[in-house]
Amino acid sequence: MEVYVCIGSSCHLKGSYDIINVFKQQIAQQQIEDKVNLNASFCLGHCQNGVTIKIDDRIVTGLNAENAAEVFQKEVVEGLKKS
Amino acid sequence: METTERSFDTNVQLLKYKVIKGVVEHFDKGTLESAYRDIPLAIAPGPKPTMRCCVYKERAVITERVRMAMGGDRENPNAVEVIRIACDECTVNRYHVGSACRGCIAHRCEHACPTGAISVHDGKAHIDQEKCVECGRCATACPYSAIMKYTRPCENACKIKAISMHRDNSAKIDNDKCIACGACVYQCPFGAIVDKSFVLDALTMMRDSENNAKYRVYAVVAPSISSQFSYAKTGQVVTGLKKLGFHSVVEAALGADMVAYDEAAELVEKGFLTSSCCPAFVAYVKSAFPDLADHISHNPSPMEAVARFIKRTDPTAKCIFVGPCTAKKMEFRQEACTGIDCVITFEELQALFDVRGVTVEHLEESVLDNASYYGRIFARSGGLSDAVAQALEEHGITKERFQANPIACDGIEECRTALFKARKNMLPNNFIEGMACIGGCIGGAACITHGPKDKSEVNKYGQLAKEKTILDAIAVTRI
Numbered sequence: 001m002e003v004y005v006c007i008g009s010s011c012h013l014k015g016s017y018d019i020i021n022v023f024k025q026q027i028a029q030q031q032i033e034d035k036v037n038l039n040a041s042f043c044l045g046h047c048q049n050g051v052t053i054k055i056d057d058r059i060v061t062g063l064n065a066e067n068a069a070e071v072f073q074k075e076v077v078e079g080l081k082k083s
Numbered sequence: 084m085e086t087t088e089r090s091f092d093t094n095v096q097l098l099k100y101k102v103i104k105g106v107v108e109h110f111d112k113g114t115l116e117s118a119y120r121d122i123p124l125a126i127a128p129g130p131k132p133t134m135r136c137c138v139y140k141e142r143a144v145i146t147e148r149v150r151m152a153m154g155g156d157r158e159n160p161n162a163v164e165v166i167r168i169a170c171d172e173c174t175v176n177r178y179h180v181g182s183a184c185r186g187c188i189a190h191r192c193e194h195a196c197p198t199g200a201i202s203v204h205d206g207k208a209h210i211d212q213e214k215c216v217e218c219g220r221c222a223t224a225c226p227y228s229a230i231m232k233y234t235r236p237c238e239n240a241c242k243i244k245a246i247s248m249h250r251d252n253s254a255k256i257d258n259d260k261c262i263a264c265g266a267c268v269y270q271c272p273f274g275a276i277v278d279k280s281f282v283l284d285a286l287t288m289m290r291d292s293e294n295n296a297k298y299r300v301y302a303v304v305a306p307s308i309s310s311q312f313s314y315a316k317t318g319q320v321v322t323g324l325k326k327l328g329f330h331s332v333v334e335a336a337l338g339a340d341m342v343a344y345d346e347a348a349e350l351v352e353k354g355f356l357t358s359s360c361c362p363a364f365v366a367y368v369k370s371a372f373p374d375l376a377d378h379i380s381h382n383p384s385p386m387e388a389v390a391r392f393i394k395r396t397d398p399t400a401k402c403i404f405v406g407p408c409t410a411k412k413m414e415f416r417q418e419a420c421t422g423i424d425c426v427i428t429f430e431e432l433q434a435l436f437d438v439r440g441v442t443v444e445h446l447e448e449s450v451l452d453n454a455s456y457y458g459r460i461f462a463r464s465g466g467l468s469d470a471v472a473q474a475l476e477e478h479g480i481t482k483e484r485f486q487a488n489p490i491a492c493d494g495i496e497e498c499r500t501a502l503f504k505a506r507k508n509m510l511p512n513n514f515i516e517g518m519a520c521i522g523g524c525i526g527g528a529a530c531i532t533h534g535p536k537d538k539s540e541v542n543k544y545g546q547l548a549k550e551k552t553i554l555d556a557i558a559v560t561r562i
Binding site for chain 1: 331333560
């Protein structure tokens, strides 16, 4: 699974790096390094609503440091189970 | 229309801007084939000439400017070319007797001249230019300071002596020496030396992306942008770039953060280093000090570093650098430059905005924030040295272990002095920050304006960065 975290200016200011850190932590804790490929991306085109991520071809917006772990669980981990 | 008359430092820049605008208009209308005919007529409608002896010469010169705006001589690797018919062939004679000469009795000038080139008759000293060897002793000897030294503006601007004269007295650039810094471009009062434009390449790249659907086009902007477009906020310029069709705008300063961090480690490892950020400085070391070329940092320039990173995140991306620099137009065409696909200048960006009716001063502001304070201050002389010192600290390298002793060379003459000393092992410093333009990139030849406030603008812009340390800024590049 390819996970992109937007690091464009707008998301950067809203804390992209915090999200990246949370995701990295989660990936390590859940030992899914071989299943999830974490990448950065400049501007995913949703600059208004918190940090944006892209999971394969799906956009998820509105991330912040508080909800990042939850979103990871719901979108990434659950997504992995389905596939 | 208010937006058609922009404030440039000189009318030569304004003329270049008008030509670029004309070319972009023709590109947009799909009528490039008639650009050579229409643009000269539009700029010099006649019947009276405003710049040259006659309107026909004006049009002939503008035709050459159109050629340069459309890419110039593609075979010529140099980014800077002379428009020979535009060269006014300023006098080549160095020493002239001016009106202050009183035709005195002492004739110190005549006695000082080692070649007998001076004679005094008709109440005035005369120099036989055939005999004159340009030693300047007459000028020193004259108590009235009536003998003047005269240097062509282009030769005077070119501190590395890459400009000489053709037999017909037009200026000639030695491509083996030229570092494409653009000092002559900015200084020639007739605009006879021009940086060729790749604006058509940039426009074609954007058009063929089909609104960033086939591939995405990124603008990599130089931090000196903060001292340009003084009539608008940087955030408005960013919105303007997106309106032109760029997918995303990224700071070259993030590349500067990356470079500073890696360069600091390289400095510790090698013990002595020269910077690799300024392509004109790098070209100068390679051509004039080949024995020191091994000491040039192996890091890419910030422009190139960030473009490579963009392509890592988006492999089909196209990256266009927007900056103040003519030498970048040379750098991006070198084989080693794999990140950046095209370079345009602030002057050219202004023309693009105005053709497309993008009045940046009326736009909403977008944010531009990828880099740290240190990456951003690369735009001014001394910034790189500060950044490397900071990076050493962030590497956890103590002063006991390694003491950085940088010298910030402001302009190519200071670079030369430092390089000479380094060659003779007489340089006390272990890091040479080489910037070919005075003031650093904010003094770049293709800046719209050059002013004393530019440095403080860059510092202010630096302080606005969210990330205060280099590591925080580059963290995103190290997932």
